[in-house]
Amino acid sequence: MTFQITVQPSGHRFECETDETVLSAAIRSGIGLPYGCKNGACGSCKGKVVEGQVTHKAHQQRALSEQEAADGFSLFCCALASSDLVIEAREVSGSTEYPVRKMPSRVAKLDKVAPDVIIMSLQLPANEALAYRAGQYVEFLLKDGKRRSYSMANAPSSLDSPLTLHVRHMPGGLFTDHVFNTMKERDILRFEGPHGTFFLREESDKPIVLLASGTGFAPVKALVEHLIHLKSSRHVSLYWGGRRPHDLYMNELCEQWAMILPNFRYVPVVSDPLPEDRWSGRTGFVHAAVLQDLPDLSGHQVYACGSPIVVDSARRDYVALGKLPAEEFFADAFTSEADLAQS
Missing domain, CATH: 2.40.30.10 (Translation factors)
Incomplete structure (x- = not known):
């Protein structure tokens, strides 16, 4: 059986089979719904079911709480349509430009x-x-x-x-x-x-905060290189966090960027340095260091990538507390099999 899905506010429509998720059907149809992990762990694909019914495959409660589900929200990467649907989601321009x-x-x-x-x-x-x-x-x-x-x-x-x-x-x-x-x-x-829909929104000229933990630095590095390629004049602050200094495995490259790029600032943060590390830089939680320096994020864009706890903490402390507009927070949580095994 095939169901008709209508996206608000764009009015875009696509068909969804009973054995595929709403997100999979959207990607197949060239509709740019936001998403990250595609397995019910990160919450990037969360939207609202305005009309119709869905059932959810296994997912993490932190990505979609029971209260959110009761309020009509859905994780479209895990949602199977049980009827025609009208959904509310913010589409991402350019996310389907390149073929998979x-x-x-x-x-x-x-x-x-x-x-x-x-x-x-x-x-x-x-x-x-x-x-x-x-x-x-x-x-x-x-x-x-x-x-x-x-x-x-x-x-x-x-x-x-x-x-x-x-x-x-x-x-x-x-x-x-x-x-x-x-x-x-x-x-x-x-x-x-x-x-994925974690990429630079080039139409904006807002200052950027890049927040990375561990190997969440990988896509952030690509973003910085792309900004360099664009000869962008946007102000960029990179906060990279690790437990020990060796977790910041390309620290010298970041320091070089800070020396040669105008409008670029680099803040390394180590949460658990040992005495033998002789670390004299910032300590604590990397997402908290951002607010220590930038208590008002209302005029910024934030791109957060890395462990789920860092991404979730940033979303909570930046967006939920009203310091950053929700539509200016972009994230990619790196979920492992151990993360997926958690309820």
């Missing part, structure tokens, strides 16, 4: 830049390129239909260079154990992409 493709790639280089971080460089087939927006991600296609998502860490303006991804080791992880223990250069990997 399945491509082979060859591992060109594995560079261990921290005890638990490898920068993986992928070489695409000759005369092939992946068109994407800085900040988007690809999904590696593994055995048994499993997928693992990683953001591109270089801007699309460098399409003649290998695609780079930042991989953090999750002990026991199906993919990251392979990357850290058995993967070799010249191995072949297949991926699908680009995915």
